[in-house]
Amino acid sequence: MRSDRLLSIMLLLQTHGQLPAGTLAERLEVSVRTVMRDVEALSSAGVPVYTVRGPHGGIALLPGFRTDVTGLTTDEARALFVLLSGRAHDELGLGRAIGSALRKVMAALPASHRPDADLASRRVLIDPERWRGGPAQPAPDLAVLQEAVFGDRRLRVRYRHGGGSRPRSYTLDPYGLVNKAGVWYLVADHRGEPKLFRADRVSSAVVGDEPARRRDGLELAGLWDTLRRRIDDVPTPVPVTVSVRRDVLDRFLRVHQADLAPSAGADGFGGEGEGDGERVDVELRFRSLGAAGALLAFGPDVEVLEPVELRRVLAGRAAETAALYAARPRSEGPASGRGRGR
Numbered sequence: 001m002r003s004d005r006l007l008s009i010m011l012l013l014q015t016h017g018q019l020p021a022g023t024l025a026e027r028l029e030v031s032v033r034t035v036m037r038d039v040e041a042l043s044s045a046g047v048p049v050y051t052v053r054g055p056h057g058g059i060a061l062l063p064g065f066r067t068d069v070t071g072l073t074t075d076e077a078r079a080l081f082v083l084l085s086g087r088a089h090d091e092l093g094l095g096r097a098i099g100s101a102l103r104k105v106m107a108a109l110p111a112s113h114r115p116d117a118d119l120a121s122r123r124v125l126i127d128p129e130r131w132r133g134g135p136a137q138p139a140p141d142l143a144v145l146q147e148a149v150f151g152d153r154r155l156r157v158r159y160r161h162g163g164g165s166r167p168r169s170y171t172l173d174p175y176g177l178v179n180k181a182g183v184w185y186l187v188a189d190h191r192g193e194p195k196l197f198r199a200d201r202v203s204s205a206v207v208g209d210e211p212a213r214r215r216d217g218l219e220l221a222g223l224w225d226t227l228r229r230r231i232d233d234v235p236t237p238v239p240v241t242v243s244v245r246r247d248v249l250d251r252f253l254r255v256h257q258a259d260l261a262p263s264a265g266a267d268g269f270g271g272e273g274e275g276d277g278e279r280v281d282v283e284l285r286f287r288s289l290g291a292a293g294a295l296l297a298f299g300p301d302v303e304v305l306e307p308v309e310l311r312r313v314l315a316g317r318a319a320e321t322a323a324l325y326a327a328r329p330r331s332e333g334p335a336s337g338r339g340r341g342r
Contacts (some may be wrong), residue, residue: 008100010047010061011107015114018052018060033210035059045118067174123149123176125220137161142177144205145186149174154208156190160201167203187223189215194223237285240292240307246278248301256294259284281305289313296321 005028012027013019021039025032042049048062089312102121109117110114155174172188175198177186184199192215216227239261244252253260261283286292289310295302296314304310 004100006042007264009035009038009042009059010049011103011257013049013061014058014065014107015103018058020058021051024059047073060173076089087198104131119150122219122221125176125178125224136233141197142184145174145177145199145202148172148205148207148212149176149186151207152212152214154210154212155186155198156206156208157202158204159197160203163287172197173214175220175223178220178224185294187227189213194227195229235287238292238307238310240284240286240291240295240304241302242284242295243279243305244298245301246280248298249282251279252298254280255297256282256284259286261285279303293317330337 009024012024018119021032021035025035028035031051039051048065049059050062051057051059104112106117145155147153155172157170157172159170160167169188172186172190172195174186174188175194176187177184178187186197186199186202188195206246284292290313292304292310293314295304296317304314
């Protein structure tokens with residue numbers, strides 16, 4: 001509608017100052033001629049808009065013509081611009097509407113709040129889609145990570161990868177934070193390469209004095225999309241059904257939390273009878289049969305029921321392990337027995 005377009009022109013000029021007619025036409029997806037007609041309509045309605053001719057000309061509002069939203073604190077303004085991912089808006093049919101709404105809010109904010117609001121829109125992203133149905137983790141303390149993200153500083157962390165590995169040290173250049181279905185991730189460069197770090201696996205973090213060394217032209221949303229695709233585009237997960245002894249069920253669910261099938265959940269394994277011999281069936285998803293080999297760590301407490309191929313793989317590994325331990329240890333070889341019987 002033309003009234004909405006007229007308001008958008010006003011708000012764009014309030015936010016950015018003088019803009020070329022071509023830029024306005026591109027932003028509003030109309031012709032330059034339409035923009036000039038709209039400018040004439042605004043002027044006729046009493047809006048102090050004017051044009052500047054020449055190679056550096058454009059369209060502008062008289063200084064001081066502005067609408068402020070009063071009473072907002074800096075944190076409140078920042079909160080307005082912590083957004084859901086673009087995919088979520090597109091799926092709701094609101095992809096274009098969110099851009100228009102943000103222009104209106106940004107233009108209405110007091111000038112002192114705009115830098116923080118703009119920074120929040122580029123440094124924090126919410127993506128509500130869960131990976132592989134794993135339950136959400138409690139939110140960790142994000143204070144230090146936020147300090148590095150909003151302060152544009154390098155970050156030194158001790159980070160534990162999956163599988164119970166020992167923490168490792170990293171020096172990171174952060175781009176921002178992403179909330180993926182309740183799980184927070186830090187998007188950062190490590191030695192010039194983009195990486196994802198789960199916030200709840202950061203055991204310690206220190207903000208450095210050096211400025212973050214971000215690569216030119218890269219923003220959080222684009223990097224997140226690249227990193228997300230690396231995970232989403234892996235081959236279809238292998239469905240696995242296991243039988244778990246009830247007395248180790250809690251530990252098993254903690255270890256394989258991220259591998260639970262979408263239909264599974266920790267709340268669905270209760271029930272009476274918690275004797276040592278009772279077992280519970282659990283549905284899992286793994287990237288490959290090889291990745292499911294981690295189930296052997298639970299020994300006879302966890303039995304794979306399906307697929308049959310995985311049973312064969314694990315049976316082979318178990319046989320190799322049994323044969324290894326049935327053989328004489330190296331410490332009992334000829335060299336170690338030289339002093340015996342003397």
